[in-house]
Amino acid sequence: MSESAAITIVEHLDPEHMVPSGIDTIIHDFVRFSSASFRFVGVTARPNLDLGVWTRVQVASTECEFLPVARFDRSIKGSKFRVPHSLRFILGLIRYRKRVGVGHFHAHRVETGLAISLFLRGTFSQYIHNDSKGLLGQHSDSAWQKLSGFYRAIESRVIRNAHDVAIFNKTDAPRLQIMRSDVRVARTWYDPAVFYPPDDRPTDPRVVAWVGRLDDQKDPWLALDVARTMKARASTWKLQMIGDGPLRSSLEAVVSREDLGEYVTFSGALSRSEVGGHLRRASAFLMTSHYEGSPTVLVEALASGLPAVCTTGSDPDMVLQEGVCGIRVEDRTGDSLLSALDNVSHYEIQDCVQTVAERSARKSVEKLLNFSDLT
Template structure:
């Protein structure tokens, strides 16, 4: 049952002429408690900016600890209602619990499957998608893919599939062949997976212009106050950012937002290099606070080994900050050398520092213009299967 006592089914409107699509999104999230990461932010954007003819239902985790497991409830998020069915209880900010979140989620979906009656299923991990497609045969299935699996396996250290590449390829191929729609936030992955079917489509990441917009002051200044946003893990390489700041010179400062296992090591490295007074490791902050930090800085530094279509880059450009990025930090060609940022030639402190110094010549107006079409109001309907006139300009 949903929160108001109705079974999950088509809801007729305007004299039974129009019928809303009921889309059930299965992911270990709790709409009442945000967590770091692009998937959580993506889903919250989908809820907020979904078309009026679509009702979203979330099947996920009770991360707060006070919900009745297996009972639908109504939640409000940014003024939009969403039906929420928690099927297990856990702290979903723990990346590697004893029992993986996906295993707990899939078991919960199986246990309460009779309460889930979707028109469309949507999943954000191919493992989850493969499993739940076996539980619900009739509805359309939409699979979102947020990273290039090749990069995650070859360059990352967090993928469960590093030793099981063949299994990962199998799951990717089945997703393309079994799903009615596969939305991929990485251009290389979209091109690679397109060989297995015509259901694959690429989409950029969006930004929420209610929160991410330029500072009121339009005066250009020397871009010496840098911002770094991400998880303090090897794949994001915060240590390269610290070493690059040491190379860049005494005029440069760096603020770092996020949490993770390398946070203390990052502080220790700054101390060893004698630049602790120029680096502010803030730690985790609320997502909406990131926009305030962006408007107080003049450039974003991305040092990741690999990304999908990083939201931090899009949000930074929307706030008027050019982006200094490694090849993996922005792999889709959005950041163009000398136009809206600079690209780091080699993963070395010297090369990174050189790119940091070059970004001073990039205008904020050009950064803003480069993401004008990446607003949530434009892209969210598109990724949810609704065409918008502005999308023709992105093709």
């Protein structure tokens, strides 16, 4: 495949409504920062957009071809009795597979990679994002948690059949490299036009930013434990929780019931530029995840000059340099995390920025895509 040929991204995402986190951010930046051309096979929430018909949409200020194969709003999670989004997308992909054509495809979930290998004509690159132990573990809200054996079987087949494989998880990579020696270890990046440091760090009030989806994987309940400790200590810290998700109403109810409103603010889902602005106005960054892949948001926070306090599961890439830009905390308690926040509050802005200086999007995206592999 030449550099001028379009790569077709096949995923259950809506290219007209991409969210600033995870897989969507990776794909958005593929379009923005690479020299390749991209097409999309995905989903739409628009009632007037015909399924199975190629159209054109704007992604990262670039006009791309788009084939919607299923219709639903990804932000609305169905009940446990409804067909999962990924399955609805794959059923649509099978229905309209002849309209996709031959080419090179990108898959960012193993079930998508399996569908490509079975139903589409061409080659595909497989990207794997999460630590599989976390994805299949007790704190996962993924449907794969109850189907771990099936997931492993799909993963094994996809890794064997893919043209190339990249995993955004340093800790899980050795397991995949036993199956296939040329599996590449990928790492996330930041957009320097959006995430950059302030001239000075604000000190009053001291705001700690938490950014992520409000679900079990990210463990926002642990962040509320930090807020409880703030209240108990009459701390000068305030917690800002940026993001949305299925736990939001329950979290807000606890904040109201326990009178934590003075210490916790829910900002909802924001654009990447809005997140960048809030990070520059904060004094520190907090991650409480049970598990991660290669968390983009941590790199973005450091690029914004914020020292970070993370649970050990939040930093599988070991980005944090202890004593320089942050602290990893094994003890999952509000007391331990708040004490760590007090300790990092004096860390220098430029030391945090320097930690991720080599992870700018322009350099990272081109290196990852490595188009010479497709020639």
